Amino acid sequence: MAISLKLNGQTHDVEAEPGTPLLWVIRDELKLTGTKFGCGVASCGACTVHLNGEPVRSCQTYVEDVDGAEITTVEGLNSSVSNAVQAAWTELDVVQCGYCQSGQIMSAIGLLSENSKPTVAEIDEYMSGNACRCATYQRIRAAIQRAAEIMET
Structure with a gap:
């Protein structure tokens, strides 16, 4: 399915299967590797990104749930x-x-x-x-x- 992500101030159109964790889209599709995989169950925080300004665990945030949202990774920090x-x-x-x-x-x-x-x-x-x-x-x-x-x- 097609998803439009606003990541670090830029819009990216990506194809991803429903249920794909945002972490894998960030790392594998968009090649931003600052966000890390730690546990896969939202227990360690290594995959934390900001979704509309709030910290979330990207390993348990599904790509279909962030269509059109503002996402910031460690590479996009500027405040x-x-x-x-x-x-x-x-x-x-x-x-x-x-x-x-x-x-x-x-x-x-x-x-x-x-x-x-x-x-x-x-x-x-x-x-x-x-x-x-x-x-x-x-x-x-x-x-x-x-x-x-x-x-x-």
């Missing part, structure tokens, strides 16, 4: 919040292996877009759906706090 998050990630050297980080960043942007001054408990709760095999959770939390500070200036 004051995303710039603050990316700056904080770099400043605090958050990344270890890096595999989960695009999903972590997409979720962190979602959090800070909703709540520009989250508490530690709010950060931990919001980010609890994102797994990090390297256990960089303290650095991720610190980077979210630093991004909030950057956003204040």
